[in-house]
Amino acid sequence: MVDHPLLVTLFILLLSGIALLGYTMPEEVRDWFTAKPEPVPQVDQQKADKPRKVRETPPDVDPISLTDADTILVIDSNQFFTADGLKALREIVAEIESLDYVESVFWLEDIPNLNIFGLREPILPNERASQKRLDDAKEKAIKHPLVGGQLLSVDAQTILLMVKFKWMYVTDDDACTTGLKEVAKKVVTEYPDVKFSFTTTGRVPIYLTAVRTHNANKVKYQVIGYGMILLMAIILFRGITAVIIVALAPMFGVFLTMGIIQFFDFQDNPFNDVVLPVLLSLVGLTDGVHLMVQIRRHRASGLSGRDAARRGIQEVGLACFLTSVTTAIGFGSLSLAHHETVREFGYSCVVGVLLTFIAVVTVIPLACRTGLGRSIHVGYGKGVIDKNLNRISVIIEMVLKRAGWISKVGIGLTAVLILISLTLRPDERRANMLPDGSEAATALNHMDQAMGGLEHSRVEVKWSDEVESDSPEVLVAISEVDQLLNQEALIGHPISIANILSALPGEGPPEERMSMIDLLPPPLKRAFYTPERNQATVSFHVQDLGIAKYGPTFTRIEEGLAKIGSQHPEFQFQLTGSAVWRWRNLYQIVVDLASSLGSAAIIILIVLAIAFRSLRLGLISIIPNMFPLAVTGTFLVFTGQALEIVSVCAFTVCLGIAVDDTIHFLTRFREEQLQVESDDEAIRKAFTGVGTALIMTTVILVAGFSTVIFSDMRDQRIFAIMSGLTIGSALFGDLIFLPALLARYAKRSQVPAMEEEELIPDEPMQESLVRE
Template sequence: MVDHPLLVTLFILLLSGIAMLGYTMPEQVRDWFKPAPPQQVQQGPAAPPKKQERPPDVDPISLTDADTILVIDSNQFFTTDGVKALRAIVEEIEALDYVKSVFWLDDIPNLNIFGLREPLVPNERASQKRLDAAREKTINHPLVGGQLLSVDGKTLLLMIKFDWLYVLDDEACTTGLKEVAKKVTAEYPDVKFSFMTTGRVPIYLTAVRTHNANKVKYQVIGYGMILLMAIILFRGISAVIIVALAPMFGVFLTMGIIQFFDFQDNPFNDVVLPVLLSLVGLTDGVHLMVQIRKHRASGLSGRDAARRGIQEVGLACFLTSVTTAIGFGSLSLAHHDTVREFGYSCVIGVLLTFIAVVTVIPLACRTWLGRSIHKGYGKGIIDRHLGRISVIIDLVLKKTKLISSLGISLTAVLILISLTLRPDERRANMLPEGSEAASALNHMDQAMGGLEHSRVRVYWNDQIASDSPEVLIAISEVDDLLNQESLIGHPISIRNILAALPGDGPPEERMSMMDLLPPPLKRAFYTPEYRQAEVSFHVQDLGIAKYGPTFTRIEEGLNAIAAQHPQFRFELTGSAVWRWRNLYQIVVDLAASLGSAAIIILIVLAIAFRSLRLGLISIIPNMFPLAVTGAFLVFTGQALEIVSVCAFTVCLGIAVDDTIHFLTRFREEQLLVDSDEEAIRRAFTGVGTALIMTTVILVAGFSTVVFSDMRDQRIFAIMSGLTIASALFGDLVFLPALLAQYAKRSQVPAMEESEAAIDQPAEETLVRD
């Protein structure tokens, strides 16, 4: 890396060219490597498909199919001006060229068995008495109360679908609709309406908009904080520039090359990955630069100082990159696509950042930039006060048995506390707190029983006629079961609709009235051709773990109903149910990621240091920071989420770096001195400055994201900062005690050859080693 600058420069240019292809033409490059489509093999004539009865060409009504939901709050829906304003709002919105349809109270099909038009909302000429009666009737309507109108009559929903061919900008789908509604309402000064938008489009747009804003803002703030802290700690601008060049180049390479894998739209990749790689690259860069500055200050040339720096910390940097890549790579075991892609991207990024560090920094040190990198060496805050911090080592070495036992027991206790973490997931966590989308989600929970819908599907075999009363009986039992649960909001099925028809009687009579229903209404929850029906219900965004007992009771109840109706099958389904079923997978993914990463890192360290004992000793300082962070989550009432799985694994990859640098220096010092305690002291003196500097810089970098309005990003930053800070404590307190207690020369078989070399001159020993 130092002796062949021309080859290194050409290699850097080659990597830069590959990255530029990723930025400019990734699709074309991906097409080059796509396998050719398989040739079609001619087969004999296919068997004619079995005829199946199909439902008629009817468009059933849907209470959930909307791109955007306009939420209107008011006590004046059923007043003369309120009715006028509502119809004017709907008319103006439907007139927009990009709006395909608006579904609201006036679009509810008739339940009048004679087919006479009887609108739920009277015209504006109706008396107030009639309007009040219409309000009660509307709230009690099975398709309206708790579905399109809250049971208190104060929240009304307009379900809006778009013609995407005419949608010209994102704001039209949210702000544009509200502006139209506000403009119409302004014509009725006595009417007080307030508007919010929610639904899949507003939620998605809010998440993307905030993500893009944070991507730029927090990278700029984070890099600025890192640069400022580096200048303060290094006390030399040229050293800071050289150290900063390496992670910048690593991020440039990574963000270009991951485009070939189509990972660039991952939310963690856009915001977290650049900052994370910058910090990882900065860690190795600081360790390397500290050594180079020391040798430059001792009088060596830029070339020789870079050579010695690579020789002394190059292996440690390589090991930290490998172990960090292993930690990140373990995320590939996760079942969540976002987590897996983030893991793959981190592995690519860590390896490219290591290449950037060991190529850019030595090369830059040979240029005019490297002439003054030693200026300010020994004058930094940490350099000047390192001697005072060294009393920690003296204290630790006096109480090795006590401190090592304390480290082991404390780590074990914190791990046990961390094991009490329970998985959970909320949709609002992906949205900035205080945003309209998050407020609308909360409002929908309170007013409508939740925005999200799930359902129970009811199937029956061909031994049951589709108009059999037993179908209605089974559906009614499911409906009764759901109504027993307080967290289940407003179940609706064909039973509710039939109950709203005039008259009363047993299921045989009610089922015979099915043909009186309008086809769009009848087939909204009932498809006799497919022998299935469904009961739909609302789910609040309270955290899916809270629904665990509820869904468990519902499934048990469905099994009991199925036992009474052997010709029927019942299925609890929906996005909320799917998330609940797969919630345990978060724990499985975390256990698989941390477990596999810890085992592989242990093996790598044992091989690298030729000592299983040192590999086992490294477990405590590596697991201690993770245990501290896990206990912190427990004590602060946090749950185990997808972002936590990513943060834990990332933290393991970063926390092991300091341990590796300390162990590497300890093994080198054991070759030069007879006393293990002296080797520990010299290891601390040798790497202490770099360890503290990197910790301060890393914590400062992550701390900037703590002020993000995205909860997931804040959690990730807090966990990372806490882990890195506690990792420094573990490496400066517990690791020296463990080494002094359990890694004595007589206990390390791999050191026998090294002990024999102690009698040789120091320089000869270093060369041979």
């Protein structure tokens, strides 16, 4: 890496060219290596000619939908059922529908007629109606199965307007949110006695809020965070050129990785877009600081840039390689996850960590040989950490004197904290991705209170061809599903064809009311019932309380559906919908990520045991690696947090940093143990050799993460707090528990005899090395 700068430069340019192809033309490159599609097999004509039951085609009817809206305009007031309130509502709807980019507004007056005689019975009466008639209309609207709890809250103080857009005419994002509210507010100003308040929610406002805040915070806190890291690095290094060279390596590693992984079509993976660059930056920065500290030390001792770089690579190159291998193998365990997103993240981590290692051991030595590296040693020994390292060495002396009980405390405390951390349970909320106090987050909470939740899920009911679609058993099965859902307190306002039929005049059991289904308007009938496909649905609301709270509810519902299915063998019942998907899949993502952490710890133990040819050192490394994760996990438990995707990602990122520092200390200890007679002296020299880099990387990273604590995004705050706490705890483990464990359990007798005989220098050379 040092002796052949021209070859290294050509190698860097080659990798850069490959990465640029990934940024500019990944599809074309993938096509070069993609196999041609196999010929389509011939169809078995005998099977093709086998007669099948031909199903009817559903008629061309546009069924109503209570959930199909781009934006939901939420109106709150206690004056809806007043003369002026009705006038204002109708005028608001008319004005919004007149906007050129609005396709439709679905609200109370668009509900189809339930009168079996076809007579129009409007939900909202004429504005000239008496107050008694208005009050009666309010009671009827609340009891209407398609209105109460769906478009009108049960206390009649919240009304929803379901707005759909003509996207070809939408020229401004604000038109989808504030534009609608401005139109509505303008109308209300004409009715001074009417007090309406407006908020927007739905998929478009939530998406826009999340994206805007994410982009704004990403730029803001990246600038602040990187600025803080740069400032702290300059203060600690006492030299700008050293900081620039160290920063070049992780930047180049991220550049290579984000370009090359696009060949695998992983670029849309949210973990790769957000977590992977942070992970690679931290791993690269950690190794880069360790390498630069050694190069600056030798440069300050009088060696040339070339010789200082050679010595630095010789001393920490193996440690950097081990950190990359262990991190890559550990995160490679993610490729065994059930979820495709997590598997892709695992593959990308392996590629990225190895490329970042290549960037560190090529860019930094090469840059040190250039004019940029002439002054990297300026300020060496004058930094805050360099000048006070001897004072900090007092901690090592204290640990060595009490190595026995400190090591026992470290093992016991780590075990206890791990047990506490294991009580964490996975969870996820949609509001967590929104800024605190934002309109979208407030509207989500309001929808939980007023409508039983914004999100909808459903039970799909299907029956075999052996059952006629107008069979009374169909309605019986659907009614049993309704009853099952109504038993659950967290399930809001189930609605199905059975609810609608029960609202029609007359009485009788479900099997006797099935004949009335043909009296329903087709758009209403086919909203929840499709006889041509032998299918019906039961829809219900889900609150944004955290998907973990719905785990027992969904489990009981599935058990109940299984019992109903046993009573109706020709029927199939499936619980589905976005909330159910999140319960099954996002829950599994968190479990997969958490499992990967355990796998990574075991793999790291095995790799270190092989690398150091000592199972004991591998076991010793577990404590300083797992202690910071256990501390952070305990913090989450005591603060009432759950195990979310963001928290597991923080664990994943910080495990790489903790492992890096531990390996650097162990590698240096192993080298020193072969050169000095005393184990305690080997620990002291290991601290002298890597202590500056350990403390420096910790201070820099904690300072960078601390800036994000003030973000208005909860997920970003959690990530920053966990990262800072984990990295700080990792330093404590490496400076307190690791030396104690080495002094207590890594005695010189553990060094292989042949290796000791070959590598320990003679007395004069040893004295020279000690002096140097």
